[in-house]
Amino acid sequence: MAAATVAAGFAQFGATTALGDVARAFGETGDGTSTVARVGLSGTTLGIGLAIVRLASLASLPLASLADSHGRRRMLLGCVSGGLAVTALAALSPGYWWFVALFAIGRPMLSATNAIAVVVAAEETETRDRAKAIALMTAGYGIGAGLTALVRGVAGEGLGFRGVFALALVPLAAIPLLARRLEEPDRYQRLRAAGDPELAATRPAVLGHVRAELRPRLWLLAVLAFAIAFVTGPMNTFLFVYAENALGMSRSATAAMVLAAGPVGLVGLLIGRWAADRLGRRVTAAGTQALVALAGMLTYSGSRAAVAAGYLAAILVASAYAPSFGALGSELFPTSVRATVAGWLVAAGVLGAVAGLVAFGLLTDALDSFATAAVLICAPVVLTCVLFARLPETRGLELEQSAPE
Secondary structure (H helix, E strand, O other): OHHHHHHHHHHHHHHHHOHHHHHHHHOOOOOOOOHHHHHOOOHHHHHHHHHHHHHHHHHHHHHHHHHHHHOHHHHHHHHHHHHHHHHHHHHHOOOHHHHHHHHHHHHHHHHHHHHHHHHHHHHOOOHHHHHHHHHHHHHHHHHHHHHHHHHHHHHHHHOHHHHHHHOOHHHHHOHHHHHHHOOOOHHHHHHHHOOOHHHHOOOHHHOOOOOHHHHHHHHHHHHHHHHHHHHHHHHHHOHHHHHHHHOOOOHHHHHHHHHHHHHHHHHHHHHHHHHHHHOOHHHHHHHHHHHHHHHHHHHOOOOHHHHHHHHHHHHHHHHHHHHHHHHHHHHOOOHHHHHHHHHHHHHHHHHHHHHHHHHHHHHHHHHOOHHHHHHHHHHHHHHHHHHHHHOOOOOOOOHHHHOOO
């Protein structure tokens, strides 16, 4: 499962890593000091294009929901294969909006891959190992994303964004090897064998259905997923454009940042796993969500040192956030709808990221300042961490205890 998230991370992060190259290739840079002159395309154009890509991830909800009725293995293999193929096709983009359209087609499948992988990680483990398993899924995605940036930095100007996207063919060729090793989780197989009526309720006619008594906690988790994505969407996506095009950092410098993010992210995952198991899922997720927003402000505060420090701080705390929030999303819902809930949370994150991207792009253009726009985007999200107190704590409980069928 972690290998599948490596492939998904490699394909998804390609759009972010190569965004500066895309902006220069399809825009017009100049000698002025405005955002457009430095970047190549306006913040509004970039924000709307990237928002379309993110918004397309809403289609990951029905794809993830199908994993409740048609199996985790089948849907994961289909989604990761399709997403990689479309990403490779984006290497042929003749213009910026073609790039946007192709990534919009592939994004839902890659997002669904990550959602299903977390579900499988939860279902294949007992409570003492669940946060560790979810951390492994997060690490896999991070490794894939880091590889994209690392390859781009090592290859230099000769690779270009087309070469970055074409590299998706490498993990695509390895999917048959993955298929031989991947199995359905035991918990899911037992539920199917028992003929649970809830599985019938997740057939395509009612994709996304969740029982009424589970909806309040689903909506609360969705609001929290929206909030953190409202920050991480623009903060991560505009990073390379801001660092390289606005601040003049070299490819090798941004590649070094991403390379350093590997061990930093690993430390964050270890801290988050420990805190989720010792301090609890809620307090860990709440604290790290607030710190992610503060790190976003630092990243765009205006200097190269701040970019590096803020980016690495954001990686550390976002990695620590993932095991606790992933565990809550899995432990608060029964097996029959767990993948559907994962799809809903992805959809909420998509809407948050889209709203953040559009708002950040518009604010950057209106204020002609990345720093002020970052503060206006991040500050409100710090306050949302108090909502975690309204969720039940699931630390130390098996899935059958925290969310019985």
